Amino acid sequence: MTNFDDQMKKRVTEIRSIIEGYLPEAEGFQRTLLDALDYSMLVGGKKLRPLLMQQTYAMFGGTSGAIRPFMAAIEMIHTHSLIHDDLPALDNDEYRRGKKTTHVVYGEAMAILAGDALLNLAYETAAKAFSEDPGNPDVARAFEILTRKTGAYGMLGGQSVDVEYVGKPLTDEQLYFIYSMKTGALIEASMMVGAALAGASAQELEQVEAAARCIGMAFQIQDDILDVTGNQEDLGKPVNSDEKNQKTTWVSVHGLEQAREDVERYSREAVRLLRELPYENEFLDELILNLIHRTV
Numbered sequence: 182m183t184n185f186d187d188q189m190k191k192r193v194t195e196i197r198s199i200i201e202g203y204l205p206e207a208e209g210f211q212r213t214l215l216d217a218l219d220y221s222m223l224v225g226g227k228k229l230r231p232l233l234m235q236q237t238y239a240m241f242g243g244t245s246g247a248i249r250p251f252m253a254a255i256e257m258i259h260t261h262s263l264i265h266d267d268l269p270a271l272d273n274d275e276y277r278r279g280k281k282t283t284h285v286v287y288g289e290a291m292a293i294l295a296g297d298a299l300l301n302l303a304y305e306t307a308a309k310a311f312s313e314d315p316g317n318p319d320v321a322r323a324f325e326i327l328t329r330k331t332g333a334y335g336m337l338g339g340q341s342v343d344v345e346y347v348g349k350p351l352t353d354e355q356l357y358f359i360y361s362m363k364t365g366a367l368i369e370a371s372m373m374v375g376a377a378l379a380g381a382s383a384q385e386l387e388q389v390e391a392a393a394r395c396i397g398m399a400f401q402i403q404d405d406i407l408d409v410t411g412n413q414e415d416l417g418k419p420v421n422s423d424e425k426n427q428k429t430t431w432v433s434v435h436g437l438e439q440a441r442e443d444v445e446r447y448s449r450e451a452v453r454l455l456r457e458l459p460y461e462n463e464f465l466d467e468l469i470l471n472l473i474h475r476t477v
Contacts, residue, residue, distance in 0.1 A: 185467050192464075196228045196235065196252060203253040203306045217287040217295040218302070221260050225278040227477070230255045232468070233396070234371040237389065240455075240462035243379030247314035250306045251323060251374050257303035258331050259367055262340070264296035271344065304328065310378075323378040330370035339363030348427040356429065357398075364404075365397025372396075385458060392454035396469055399447035402440050403475060405430040409437065411476065448473045 200222065207216040231252035238248045267274040267282040268289060275285050284292035307327055310320045329335060339362025346355065372393040376386055409432055432440045452466050 230371040234375040236465040237372040237375030241379035247310040250309040254303040254307035261299040323374040335366035351429040364401040368397040369393040392451040395447040395451035
């Protein structure tokens with residue numbers, strides 16, 4: 182493959198432009214809310230979830246513009262979760278992506294409302310896909326996946342268990358549940374939406390879901406590792422926050438060496454599952470394997 186980093190930068194720049202096109206102008210009496218919303222969305226980030234969605238869609242041969250509102254929507258949902266994670270009632274973090282968090286800049290009440298507004302805007306934005314590709318039943322399939330994977334039986338369900346068990350010991354089963362839901366479900370949503378929108382079969386969707394769950398596990402375990410071994414300047418957020426917040430993590434249970442091995446194991450299993458499908462996307466494979474050694 183030609184230079185992966187160059188391809189990555191090009192695609193992330195394109196995705197940022199797509200997302201910006203769906204953000205509202207900060208105007209009217211609710212201008213402060215909209216300004217807080219834009220601030221939270223435009224402070225950087227890897228744009229991993231819309232990228233995974235885009236590349237899965239491409240792998241299955243998708244060509245419709247209906248993928249674009251879904252890409253923006255998944256990043257809005259992700260950013261909503263970060264705004265609320267950073268609140269004093271949860272992780273109480275002051276920095277995210279190298280910038281002051283939304284509640285520090287705009288106050289706790291406005292940050293709560295900005296998170297709520299982003300979640301609502303996400304579904305409003307995803308619904309635009311119906312007019313982008315009228316009459317396509319796959320749009321409804323993708324919309325259903327998005328709503329299910331981000332609610333109480335997905336991301337928010339995992340976050341609720343994470344919050345409930347702060348300071349308490351966790352079994353491996355409970356820890357796996359939290360990781361596969363809190364982090365994995367949004368990655369599953371990203372890749373499954375891409376596949377569904379491109380017309381993937383039910384069996385192919387199950388295969389994509391399994392691969393995405395492995396990616397989510399690897400991603401969250403690597404986050405745990407970086408919380409211990411990284412530094413705030415590179416990460417753009419505080420380190421050792423898990424210990425500060427009395428959270429049980431993969432590293433605290435299994436140790437650093439095993440955690441590193443598990444990141445590689447889950448990542449390679451994801452690639453294996455995707456390669457079993459009768460489609461190819463070399464960039465997607467490379468992207469997943471690059472996550473093994475990521476430092477941010």
